[in-house]
Amino acid sequence: MSGILPIAFAAYPILLSGVGFAWLLTFPFRSWANWFVRLLACGNIIVFAFMTGPWAFTSYYLRYVVLWLFAVAAVFSYFRARRNSQHFSAGDNRLPMPSILVLLPFLVLNALAIGSNYPAGKTAELAFPLRSGTYYVLQGGNSRITNPFHALSNSKLAVDIVKLNSLGNRAHGIGPRGLGAYEIFGEKLYSPCRGVVFKVRADLPDNPPGHPDTGQPEGNYVVLKCAEADVFMAHLKRGSIKVAEGEVVALGQQLAEIGNSGNTSEPHLHIDAKKDGVEQAIRFNGQSLSINSVVIRK
Template structure:
């Protein structure tokens, strides 16, 4: 999956941008059709692809290159005829293929963008970000399953999976490291995101090896803490063994240390999972007024 994602995030953008730059278009119609399909693909990878696996900042490089290459490419074809040879099968096929790709990637791009917004803002809960001293990104987040697989589960509808980036824009030392300590977020201190009462504190599970999803899970949250605050239950999950420093019934203040990030429970690699529930329903979480989506950056 990670290697396939590399094709989507890196190889295909290079191919499409190179084609837009070098291809010999016979008409402006053909250019516009292919330009639109490439634009929708760039939008697709920008919004839907998880960028923490590869160099995160390439996410911004592709749209920038697309704009620059589009300008140069358009200058080359502006004197071409509007229409091409209508009876040329290869020409017709190229128009149909470009149109199909534009519709396909455009649909997913639109669905991803729809997850940037949510209704019933009054239900949202404002929390303090539970991590400090780093650059963090959202692996899963948003109000649509295309950018947040949790959204299909009512209690986790607005859950976040948060990772930390190193100086190279990677979430780990390598693409598929085999040790938890090689993941930037592993062991990072977790702070209470709000003031309230601890209603659950579990610290009895061992870390799992990275990238090995468990076949059977007794407790999907692994080591975790639940805090009742602001009329909601806030779950902080997948914590590191022997780091939970609060107990059920404790009163905590925003910013109090509660534990550390680990890789316990139903998880494939070290990350912070957080969601909030009110009356059995997942509610949106805001940090400093921000609703996070996949690939959001948090500087803290």
């Protein structure tokens, strides 16, 4: 089952976009109102896939190709409707209920996805903890739409980060079996704030991809007590942690390397923050991150 998940994640946004394209291009239009509402409904399906689909399982850049193809499909459907407009009947000028029933929920979902970039309340202001590369948010934000797995846990505002290669994928392939095929594996982790190391675990093994350790969900981790918040960074590489409990660390000091320990199917950095036991959204260098956010570090 675990080997199927990367394929499912890769296929999901492509199939959802395909539904939007097919619905726009294959159904007959009986009025301009029918065409316009159908265009809005299909457009919102495409936008939802664009904003919330896990595109890094194929290519982050593919999402922009899908937007371009939708623009082409919209123009094509317009000329198709125009060619058939002489057959439009005044009696068919009613708003099409199937299109409206699809449009309304996708409008709500897209509003939630956009809102996930603007967390309410206090936020923890941290420095981005990775360097030299293009980094991608697998899930994050304050919405169940953009942060679905964390929404089921006690870290609803956590962020999961991977690294992209030149093709916009987080690995060499959809679901490679070797840890070294994942761009972020072994990546150096730096302190996002000045603080004191509160807790460390460093001895758990790195799991083969697709074989999470559900008994030790955090894996290897470092917890920093900083003025901004208590910062928790998990799924670190075995034997890579360079700090000890009670040690004072400077902003930007190397802490560890990214691994695949704990309840994780593939290498990534999990990071969350709490202040006085209350979870806070994180802003990295003044920027809030949600799913499909990209951070370029040179």
